[in-house]
């Protein structure tokens with residue numbers, strides 16, 4: 001039998017909400033319109049008095065089923081599905097699990113979010129990476145009902161009025177993609193909408209964003225994916241992607257429209273190809289309260305992991321500046337990580353430390369090691385090209401392969417954000433084992449699973465049992481025999497983006513500064529105990545994601561206040577925010593997290 005509400009956090013929540021009487025919720029509809037609205041629908045859970053009030057008598061079977069019973073019924077069906085699909089291929093099972101959750105999402109959001117919150121560790125791999133990637137790839141076939149908003153190149157000039165088609169008066173959080181770089185799966189055009197939907201589900205589960213105030217957005221400017229362009233059933237615009245000013249004018253129009261209706265909303269850019277990720281970030285970050293998760297959220301999570309790795313090597317945090325770090329992947333995520341790690345080193349080194357900090361990184365892209373010899377070097381990567389400064393490792397040429405670099409550099413850290421599965425080959429991992437580091441760290445951060453630079457099993461097998469390992473998508477821990485376990489961390493931006501968005505919202509920040517992002521990363525880095533770190537555990541369990549997000553969110557609020565970027569939120573003005581202690585800020589954040597319970601519905605015309 002399924003236990004209702006697992007985990008310490010959930011039990012606390014349950015106790016709190018079982019005694020509290022939930023406030024009423026005003027609805028402007030009655031009868032079947034309510035049953036067909038997942039925000040208000042309680043299925044068989046409507047009490048008889050409410051059935052009378054809302055014109056539901058006779059529209060439902062007579063027996064009233066409690067929320068707890070509904071929860072248990074769903075989890076039992078889910079378990080039966082797991083049991084019945086045991087012998088099916090993993091992708092079939094994953095999609096079947098996604099479908100059953102998606103059907104609940106479409107029908108009854110309260111129950112959906114409760115099962116998601118309570119079982120986030122089990123369900124995150126379905127609504128988020130890796131299954132969400134499969135869902136995007138198969139989006140045409142899986143599509144049943146619309147979710148979120150679609151703004152296409154054909155809507156130019158219309159967006160200011162279109163934005164009012166969204167039924168919710170208030171929107172707090174928008175996640176937007178143009179579908180051009182979905183995980184490591186490339187350009188999936190309009191099918192990329194699955195990513196904003198999945199990210200916002202994580203916002204509800206982890207940050208307690210109110211699901212009535214979230215908005216997934218797809219900006220369809222065409223696709224360069226030939227297969228999709230030739231597919232008759234493709235649901236997006238069948239035209240090549242807009243480029244240059246034409247492209248930017250569409251994004252500009254959306255941003256103006258969104259902020260004219262919801263001036264206090266936060267916008268998260270997600271899975272834009274590198275050139276647009278950087279360009280849009282620079283274009284909007286001083287004007288709107290927005291951030292790019294792949295560039296900035298990933299950077300914070302990676303930095304927290306890198307600092308954890310230094311501690312796990314038995315070194316002092318100050319030794320971070322001496323770490324030799326090889327990064328495979330110089331795209332939006334890789335460059336974001338490099339910039340943040342370099343800034344952290346510079347802060348530790350003091351002023352004029354730029355050259356020394358630069359010298360700790362060896363960066364490769366699809367053409368190999370990036371050096372200053374390279375012609376047409378990407379501007380974002382210029383400052384990380386090898387060939388200037390102190391202590392160059394001899395004998396590495398422009399375009400050197402990963403294995404050559406690892407052999408010569410003998411790094412402390414090998415970090416992958418390349419999107420290419422398996423590039424941390426046996427040879428590369430064996431070369432890492434021969435490194436100088438007391439405990440090399442491997443971050444195979446590319447998603448989804450098949451795109452990870454290596455599996456944890458290979459990492460522990462070829463690089464040694466002593467390594468620290470983290471992947472972007474979830475993997476099982478590795479059984480090393482003799483009762484020993486190779487611990488697998490999940491280094492995914494889901495540890496930070498919910499707290500960044502929530503902290504920005506609850507502080508009423510005008511924009512999201514580097515200082516706020518740094519505070520988020522430092523908060524995550526300091527979350528783990530020394531004992532956990534020594535065991536190679538760099539990140540907390542996903543099961544405690546609400547707790548983590550409370551801390552990260554509070555750190556972001558406090559940084560926004562300290563930098564005078566906070567303007568307050570609702571009844572909580574800037575004065576009150578300024579007067580809050582750290583603990584009071586954490587309480588304020590926790591208090592403002594939405595939690596799914598059935599509220600009494602009151603009809604108003």
Ligand SMILES: NC(=O)c1ccc[n+]([C@@H]2O[C@H](COP(=O)([O-])OP(=O)(O)OC[C@H]3O[C@@H](n4cnc5c(N)ncnc54)[C@H](O)[C@@H]3O)[C@@H](O)[C@H]2O)c1
Pocket residue numbers: 181182183184185273274293294298301328329330331332333334364365366367368416417418419420423445446447448451471472473491492493494
């Ligand atoms: N774990 C996380 O939280 C997280 C966050 C963001 C991105 N990612 C993943 O990182 C990957 C990259 O994302 P991105 O936005 O930087 O993509 P991107 O397309 O902007 O960059 C990819 C980079 O990898 C390089 N590359 C390609 N083949 C390579 C090879 N064989 N060796 C070395 N480098 C190679 C490319 O030249 C490019 O510089 C994706 O798989 C994405 O899912 C993970």
Ligand SMILES: O=C(O)C[C@H](O)C(=O)O
Pocket residue numbers: 128129182183184271293294446447472492493494
């Ligand atoms: O979506 C994820 O799981 C992480 C990251 O944003 C990515 O693009 O891979």
Ligand SMILES: [Mg+2]
Pocket residue numbers: 183270271293294
């Ligand atoms: Mg992403």
